[in-house]
Amino acid sequence: MKRALATVLISACAVVAVQAADLPTPDVSFPQTNNAQITLGQLLFFDPILSGNKTVSCATCHHPKFNTADGVSLGIGDGGIGLGPAREVDADNLPEKRIPRHAPMLFNIGASEFTSFFHDGRLEVDTTRPSGIRTPLGAEMEQGFASLLSAQTMFPVLSADEMAGHLGENDVSRAVRRGVITGPDGAWDILAKRVEAIPAYRAAFDPIIGADTAVHFTDIADAIAAFVDFEWRAVNSPFDAFLRRGAAMDTDAMAGMELFYGSAGCSTCHSGLFQTDHKFHAIAMPQIGPGKAAIFENHQRDLGRMRVTGNTADAYAFRTPSLRNVAHTAPYGHAGAYATLEGVVRHHLDPLGAFKTYLTDQAVLPEGLGKDDFAVMADTAEVTRISQANQLEPQDLTDTEVAQLLAFLNALTDVQSLRGALGIPASVPSGLPFD
Numbered sequence: 001m002k003r004a005l006a007t008v009l010i011s012a013c014a015v016v017a018v019q020a021a022d023l024p025t026p027d028v029s030f031p032q033t034n035n036a037q038i039t040l041g042q043l044l045f046f047d048p049i050l051s052g053n054k055t056v057s058c059a060t061c062h063h064p065k066f067n068t069a070d071g072v073s074l075g076i077g078d079g080g081i082g083l084g085p086a087r088e089v090d091a092d093n094l095p096e097k098r099i100p101r102h103a104p105m106l107f108n109i110g111a112s113e114f115t116s117f118f119h120d121g122r123l124e125v126d127t128t129r130p131s132g133i134r135t136p137l138g139a140e141m142e143q144g145f146a147s148l149l150s151a152q153t154m155f156p157v158l159s160a161d162e163m164a165g166h167l168g169e170n171d172v173s174r175a176v177r178r179g180v181i182t183g184p185d186g187a188w189d190i191l192a193k194r195v196e197a198i199p200a201y202r203a204a205f206d207p208i209i210g211a212d213t214a215v216h217f218t219d220i221a222d223a224i225a226a227f228v229d230f231e232w233r234a235v236n237s238p239f240d241a242f243l244r245r246g247a248a249m250d251t252d253a254m255a256g257m258e259l260f261y262g263s264a265g266c267s268t269c270h271s272g273l274f275q276t277d278h279k280f281h282a283i284a285m286p287q288i289g290p291g292k293a294a295i296f297e298n299h300q301r302d303l304g305r306m307r308v309t310g311n312t313a314d315a316y317a318f319r320t321p322s323l324r325n326v327a328h329t330a331p332y333g334h335a336g337a338y339a340t341l342e343g344v345v346r347h348h349l350d351p352l353g354a355f356k357t358y359l360t361d362q363a364v365l366p367e368g369l370g371k372d373d374f375a376v377m378a379d380t381a382e383v384t385r386i387s388q389a390n391q392l393e394p395q396d397l398t399d400t401e402v403a404q405l406l407a408f409l410n411a412l413t414d415v416q417s418l419r420g421a422l423g424i425p426a427s428v429p430s431g432l433p434f435d
Contacts, residue, residue, distance in 0.1 A: 022261040041227025047428035052165030052172035068106040073336025074098040077162035089368035102336035110229025150225035188217035200429035234417035256408025275323035280305040284355040284390040286337035
């Protein structure tokens with residue numbers, strides 16, 4: 001009896017030690033809410049009016065049904081029909097390629113600690129810029145948006161594969177291909193005028209920007225950002241209850257937490273309240289799909305952060321993802337290479353071994369594009385380059401310890417946030433059909 005009690009006390013002390021040294025504080029800063037803006041943003045988020053061909057909305061790739069993502073490794077934006085794994089190519093409007101990177105989840109991204117967006121961080125806070133933000137547009141970037149998240153919402157509408165549509169298909173895609181993004185008759189201006197021309201939208205903007213003020217795309221972006229921030233705040237998981245009140249998680253989750261913040265070293269990169277250091281790391285993640293290339297390039301590589309900085313030390317490095325609700329946001333990786341949480345956890349235990357023995361059936365890819373999605377994985381030279389860039393040391397964990405880590409990752413689930421605050425509207429002011 002004494003020995004059993006001693007074991008319990010030792011275990012409790014270990015948790016206290018981890019908590020004191022490494023656990024994050026439960027403090028988080030979110031923006032103040034504006035109910036009118038949030039409600040408007042909900043409609044805009046689900047309305048295909050913001051896509052060039054009026055067929056794709058933000059929700060196409062970030063749908064509540066798939067916990068703010070799309071349930072596939074690499075999605076189909078413009079030129080697709082349906083949602084998630086069931087989305088198919090439209091035979092009457094064939095897409096040129098898959099979206100080159102996995103659709104990230106949207107939980108907590110309104111929090112002030114998020115100072116960069118996209119897998120390569122190409123949109124990030126930069127106080128030296130006139131707009132306060134570094135973006136792919138450089139000095140041409142619009143000013144006047146409310147937050148970095150608001151600026152982020154301005155970019156998917158410019159992507160041919162995501163929302164804009166392809167050359168010659170519509171006025172937005174033509175403006176994008178000409179490089180006319182900002183200013184009168186630019187892509188953002190075209191979309192803003194579309195929205196303003198719908199009486200219900202114009203009326204909804206009146207109390208927010210004033211009845212005599214023209215709707216600018218930054219106003220649209222601000223509303224969408226307000227909705228995303230409010231709708232998907234995930235801060236009430238069992239882990240949060242432990243941090244705030246000391247409410248114990250189940251035994252395996254507690255043991256997994258000790259591993260995560262202790263000997264397994266997960267928190268080296270997955271630090272902070274949302275389990276991300278917001279930095280960029282090369283960990284030999286499999287590269288699938290079309291890759292990230294300029295129009296004039298012909299390859300399927302994705303150099304990650306290096307495409308932003310030009311620094312070879314950043315080759316194949318991608319942003320550390322937050323792990324909130326991670327058990328419900330498969331697939332995983334910048335290209336969605338792993339369909340299961342255990343699969344991506346085991347990749348972290350042996351990055352080079354997992355990369356070199358990667359099985360393509362771990363990806364979830366809608367069919368119909370007729371592309372070689374695994375060309376990079378068959379390219380010996382590129383495999384070598386990705387392997388040499390790896391920065392993650394292997395870890396030796398037992399199957400029991402892996403199970404405990406998975407239990408902890410499941411304890412990062414906030415069930416209410418999966419449901420969302422407002423949900424899906426019954427209809428949108430444009431009258432367009434949406435999923």
